[in-house]
Amino acid sequence: MKSLIIGEVSNGTLSSGTLEIITKAQENNLDFKLVVIGTENNPKIGSDTFEVIYVHLSPDELSLSSAADTLVDAIKTDSIELVLASSTYVGRDISGFLSVDLNSSPVANVINFEINGSTLTTTNSIDGGESEYFTNVTSDVKILIIRPKSFEASDVTLSENYTTSSVEKNDLTVNVFDVFIEEKTGPQLEDSKIVISAGRGMVDVGNLKYIEELAGKLNAAIGGTRAIVDAGWMPYSQQVGQTGKTVKPDVYIACGISGATQHQVGMKDSKYIIAINKDEEAPIFQIADLGIVGDTLNIIPKLIENL
Amino acid sequence: MKIAVCAKQIPDPAISVTYTDGKIVRPDEQVLDDTDRYGIEVALQLKEKYDAEVTVISMGKLGTQKGIQQALQMGADKALVIEDPALENSNSLMTSNILSGMAKLAQADVVIFGTESSDGYSGVVPQQVSRYLGLPCISYVKGIDISEETELTRQTIAGSEKVIMPNKCVISVTASGVEPRYPNFKDIMAAKSKEVEIVELSSLEFTAEQNQEFVEIKSISSNKSGEKHIDEGDSFNLIIERLKEIKAI
Ligand SMILES: Cc1cc2nc3c(=O)[nH]c(=O)nc-3n(C[C@H](O)[C@H](O)[C@H](O)COP(=O)(O)OP(=O)(O)OC[C@H]3O[C@@H](n4cnc5c(N)ncnc54)[C@H](O)[C@@H]3O)c2cc1C
Numbered sequence: 001m002k003s004l005i006i007g008e009v010s011n012g013t014l015s016s017g018t019l020e021i022i023t024k025a026q027e028n029n030l031d032f033k034l035v036v037i038g039t040e041n042n043p044k045i046g047s048d049t050f051e052v053i054y055v056h057l058s059p060d061e062l063s064l065s066s067a068a069d070t071l072v073d074a075i076k077t078d079s080i081e082l083v084l085a086s087s088t089y090v091g092r093d094i095s096g097f098l099s100v101d102l103n104s105s106p107v108a109n110v111i112n113f114e115i116n117g118s119t120l121t122t123t124n125s126i127d128g129g130e131s132e133y134f135t136n137v138t139s140d141v142k143i144l145i146i147r148p149k150s151f152e153a154s155d156v157t158l159s160e161n162y163t164t165s166s167v168e169k170n171d172l173t174v175n176v177f178d179v180f181i182e183e184k185t186g187p188q189l190e191d192s193k194i195v196i197s198a199g200r201g202m203v204d205v206g207n208l209k210y211i212e213e214l215a216g217k218l219n220a221a222i223g224g225t226r227a228i229v230d231a232g233w234m235p236y237s238q239q240v241g242q243t244g245k246t247v248k249p250d251v252y253i254a255c256g257i258s259g260a261t262q263h264q265v266g267m268k269d270s271k272y273i274i275a276i277n278k279d280e281e282a283p284i285f286q287i288a289d290l291g292i293v294g295d296t297l298n299i300i301p302k303l304i305e306n307l
Numbered sequence: 308m309k310i311a312v313c314a315k316q317i318p319d320p321a322i323s324v325t326y327t328d329g330k331i332v333r334p335d336e337q338v339l340d341d342t343d344r345y346g347i348e349v350a351l352q353l354k355e356k357y358d359a360e361v362t363v364i365s366m367g368k369l370g371t372q373k374g375i376q377q378a379l380q381m382g383a384d385k386a387l388v389i390e391d392p393a394l395e396n397s398n399s400l401m402t403s404n405i406l407s408g409m410a411k412l413a414q415a416d417v418v419i420f421g422t423e424s425s426d427g428y429s430g431v432v433p434q435q436v437s438r439y440l441g442l443p444c445i446s447y448v449k450g451i452d453i454s455e456e457t458e459l460t461r462q463t464i465a466g467s468e469k470v471i472m473p474n475k476c477v478i479s480v481t482a483s484g485v486e487p488r489y490p491n492f493k494d495i496m497a498a499k500s501k502e503v504e505i506v507e508l509s510s511l512e513f514t515a516e517q518n519q520e521f522v523e524i525k526s527i528s529s530n531k532s533g534e535k536h537i538d539e540g541d542s543f544n545l546i547i548e549r550l551k552e553i554k555a556i
Contacts, residue, residue: 010464062461062470065437065444087430089464093446096399096434105400105518108429121522127323132525135329139518145431172443174470182466194555218556229483236449236462236483242428243482251555261323272553273533274546280537287531290549294538303543307556 001115003030003082004075007045007052008090009038014045016190017086019153021146025084026154028115035074036162037067037090046162054164062174064090066167068097075102075141082120083143095145106143107135111150128261129268148190149248149269182237189238192221195249197240197267198233199225201256201277201296205233210300211255217307223247225263241266256296259284276300308359308474311415312350312383313406314343316367316374317426324426329521330396331426335370339377342421344487345480349451350419351382351488356453360384362413366394366405372503379498380490386501387413391508399427400515403435408511410440417472420479422447437477444477445470449484460484 005025007018014022014036025032033051036043039059046052055067071094075083083098085091087109095106111132112123120142124133137144189195196218198211205228215222223240224233240247242262252270257263259275259282267273268287275288276296285291292299316337318324325332350361363378363386375386387409394405410418418440423430437444449467450460457472462481472478490498536542550556 008464062443062445068438089447089462092430093434093444096403096431097438097444099400099431100403100435100438103400103515105398105515106429106431107519108399108431126326126524130526130528132527133326133329134522134525136520136522137518138520139516142518145429172437172441174443174445174473174476176468176470178469180466180468218550236481243423251550251553272549272555273531274549280535285533285535287533288535289531289533290546291533291535292538292542292546293535294542298540299538299542299546302540303546306543306547 001030001082001120002078002080003032003084004078004080005032005034006071006083006085006091006094007034007036008086008088009036009040009043009045012040012043013158015086016153017088017091017146017148019156020148020151021084021086022156023151023154030082033078035071037064037094044158044160046159047156048159048161049156052162054162055167056164057167059179060176062176063167063169064093065097065172066170068094068101069170070165070167071098072101081141083141085143085145087145087147091145095143099143102141102143104139104141104143106145107137108145110144110146113144125265128264130261147246149246187219187221189221189223189240189245189247193249194218194220194251194253195223195247195267195270196220196253196255197223197225197257198228198255199257200227202228203256203297205231207297208233210304213304214300217304225257254284254288255300257284258282259287308353308357308416309414310350310353310359310361310417310419311364311410311413312346312361312419314347314363314365314374314378315340315424316365316370317424320425326524329524333368333370337368337370337374339374340421340425342423342425342482343378344381345482345485346419346421347378347381347383348485348487349448349478349480352451352453352485353417353457354382356457362387362415364406364409364413366397366402366409375503376498379501380495381488382490382494384501386503387506388503389506389508393508398517398519399429399431400435401517403432403439404513404515405511406432407436407439408513409506410436412506416475418442418477420477422479422481433477433479440477442475442477443473445472446479447481448478449481451485
């Protein structure tokens with residue numbers, strides 16, 4: 001199936017979501033081309049084994065809609081049958097734009113797909129990961145938006161070997177007048193080996209200092225539930241779950257988290273899950289490798305002290 | 308200024324979703340998707356600033372229309388709704404095709420959404436609608452400042468960025484940044500007499516098609532038989548032991 005991967009740039013290289021899709025594409029021997037969208041200068045995103053095109057946009061304007069125009073042309077010219085994008089801000093925007101021009105509804109939140117001749121079957125995770133939902137995509141062009149961490153990131157060697165293309169701005173472009181880059185310190189949720197997440201069972205925002213101390217000792221990234229993000233205890237960028245980030249660390253420590261299905265979607269594939277919750281019946285225990293029934297405020301300080 | 312704000316009625320999110328033949332089972336009484344309250348809040352702030360007219364647009368099983376009423380109670384002026392067997396289990400493109408038509412009927416300059424519905428969560432409908440309507444798309448808005456020119460702050464992967472709201476555009480609003488208002492008694496009473504107009508599918512241009520064929524749902528129950536301990540003051544030891552065993556420390 002002739003395919004086009006919509007890639008993204010992160011810190012001068014390909015984003016982890018892009019690398020994950022490349023793994024899947026190579027496993028399936030897809031005949032693919034990578035079109036990377038980004039605003040960084042001279043990222044190292046090229047390859048000697050597949051074709052890479054960099055659509056370089058200005059950070060000072062919203063011009064993804066123009067980038068979509070360029071992609072639609074490329075998809076039509078190359079008779080592309082399969083378009084793969086990541087479930088990110090950029091990936092969703094672009095896929096949404098493309099889908100109208102190609103009259104093909106994207107399949108979103110895909111965690112896997114299989115190709116059998118001309119049949120493409122997608123898998124979605126539902127019920128907080130308790131069930132999988134399979135559909136065949138029947139349109140000529142198939143657009144899939146892939147959830148992060150669905151595949152291992154590829155370790156392809158990246159080079160400077162790519163062509164840069166500019167886009168012709170359409171009249172839907174909007175100027176950006178203020179760009180704020182959030183400072184990121186310490187281990188990041190997406191790629192940390194240990195993630196410690198807090199829920200309402202930390203009782204008070206002040207107690208998050210324990211989570212920070214523990215994270216410091218274990219060199220871990222910090223996440224949280226929507227309940228505490230909504231309560232303003234933590235920024236949205238640290239939310240784990242259906243409407244937040246998906247993580248797959250070696251160890252996930254859930255502190256005072258009930259384990260709602262929407263939270264589980266974002267963390268249940270972690271290799272080893274430790275849960276601390278004072279309610280013996282909390283659903284988080286159903287997916288925990290080690291469950292401790294007890295008070296977070298007793299256990300975590302002792303844990304910090306003894307590490 | 309005229310504003311259309313999308314509102315979806317969804318099954319009570321406190322109860323888990325059930326499926327028949329791959330379709331979400333929708334009870335007669337559905338509620339307003341919480342995600343939409345953020346879009347409605349932004350619409351109402353713009354209404355206050357520009358003296359705009361706010362029309363709720365909604366597609367899907369109407370049932371008791373509880374969710375539509377909830378949207379009107381927040382302060383929207385009227386509603387345009389559509390239900391048709393041909394739209395059952397619509398994919399995102401069918402949905403956005405219809406919502407674009409309804410936004411046109413409402414003569415909307417600005418069309419506002421939440422970022423993704425809680426039951427379908429494809430997260431592409433606002434972008435699609437902008438493309439159908441040929442309007443700029445300001446997605447993932449997490450803040451609005453109406454004190455002077457209307458400024459919108461967008462969430463980005465790296466942080467955030469600000470734009471001045473164009474006169475005509477499509478906006479999607481994330482679940483943070485604005486605080487959706489609670490209706491007061493007066494608003495609740497007033498909502499009952501607001502106009503809810505039912506739109507016929509034949510009055511809209513509808514070109515999108517279904518492109519997903521349901522295959523099956525497989526249960527992969529991932530319940531682990533992990534170990535569970537009642538804390539007696541020393542469980543920190545057990546945690547440390549296990550972390551060592553799996554070589555995490
Ligand atoms: C459409 C939709 C999308 C959503 N997306 C997300 C998402 O992306 N991420 C997400 O996390 N949620 C999401 N949610 C919300 C989710 O349903 C839950 O409401 C949320 O995850 C609960 O957070 P919590 O576990 O912190 O709080 P609660 O459910 O209130 O749980 C708190 C837990 O702490 C325990 N506890 C209390 N005190 C202590 C103590 N002293 N010691 C030990 N334990 C204690 C309690 O027993 C309880 O189990 C979404 C919901 C919807 C409807």
